[in-house]
Amino acid sequence: MSKYKLFLLRHGEGAWNKENRFCSWVDQKLSEDGVKEAQDCGKLLKEQGYKFDLVFTSILSRSIQTAWLVLEAMGQEWVPVVKSWRLNERHYGALIGLNRAEMALQHGEEKVKLWRRSYDITPPLIDESHPYYLEIYNDRRYTTCDVPKENLPRAESLKEVLDRLLPYWNSTVVPEIQKGKTVLISAHGNSCRALLKHLEGISDEEIAKVTLPTGIPVLLELDGNLKPVKPRQLLGDQAKIQAAIKKVEDQGKAKQAT
Ligand SMILES: O=C(O)[C@@H](COP(=O)(O)O)OP(=O)(O)O
Structure with a gap:
């Protein structure tokens, strides 16, 4: 039986999601579309009657801004927000900005x-150059x-994200x-993928x-031991959600940047 509800959310579209660049630990703000995605997410959660008691974010602005916009749209601005670097995006190392x-095109889609x-x-480590x-x-x-700052990652696999x-x-x-x-x-x-892997027991393969679109809340219903009692639900218009997932997957297709 479902005892707890947990919501995971990938922030609304960021400026570099739009430009198709690896953003990772670079602190980009939400794009205009990203602001709207976060507001729409809040409206949907409000319509569906959900109420939050506590919000966790990374220390990157796009996740914090998303949390604020969601809470504002829900009329729940008072809900405490706790931040940690341990929820940051995966460190993409030397790929950041590319x-x-x-x-x-250069290395192949695979x-x-x-x-x-x-x-x-x-991925290859970031260095001072x-x-x-x-x-x-x-x-x-x-x-x-x-x-200490010296011990922060210089690049991470998904496994290393889960470890931290x-x-x-x-x-x-x-x-x-x-x-x-x-x-x-x-x-x-x-x-969020790392956490999903842990909670749902998803295999390494x-x-x-699993790809998550921006601004779409993922609802997990958990039992007393925090094991999911049913498949995750991506809330909202399912056709739009599938199109948004495909868009994220297609970001890795070879194409000259415009
Ligand atoms: O670092 C980034 O650019 C994206 C993820 O990129 P992909 O793993 O989808 O390439 O992270 P987010 O937009 O969720 O903060």
């Missing part, structure tokens, strides 16, 4: 798919983490859910087939 379609969706392949290295590692937010996310999930999120709180996690495509 255009996926151009990478597919390679880009492996970088994006495989479970345990780590990378154009976004200083912007990321000189950012004050990374002095507030529970690990799970301690936070177990120590901080799970106890709140078990107190009976309805929790929204407003995060990123790959931090099958997780490669």
